[in-house]
Each structure stands twice: as C-alpha cells, then as structure tokens.
Amino acid sequence: LIPTESEACSSQESCAWQVSEWSPCSETCGTGQRTRSVFCETGGADCDPASKPADVETCESTEECAWAVSGWTPCSATCGE
DSSP states (O other), X not given: OOXXXXXXXXXXXXXXXXXXXXXXXSOSSEEXXXXXXXXXXXXXXXXXXXXXXXXXXEEEEOTTOOOOOOOOOOOSOSSOO
C-alpha cells in the first residue's frame, strides 16, 4: 500500500475579513450613517465572527450646512445709536 503524498487540511491563519470603502454620509448637514460591505474571502465560515469589522457607523457632515439669516429688526434706538 502506497502512502498518500498529500492530505486535505484547513487553516484560518490567512483568513481575513475584507472591507469596502465607506459610503458617503447619509446626511449632508448633521449626524447620519455611513455603510460599507464586510465579507470573508472564503464565504464567512472561516473568519472569526467576533473580529468582524463594523459595517455601519455614525458620521457627521457639514458639507451642505449653511447659516439661515433673516432680515434685521427695526432699530431699537429712536434717536442716535
């Protein structure tokens, strides 16, 4: 009987969670959320669920924030400053 030259095995040593870039913040002025894809190279069974990176986080954006101003009220002084 000839011994086998190789044997099937499995290792999680090189398995790693893969993440995409964060999406833009859901709000353009204020607090919102951003998301990203998180997946295991091998389909999920080989990656440690306890070390899975977040796929949603809170974000702050001031991209489209602007001051809202109204007209001036009448002057409070009736004579001078």
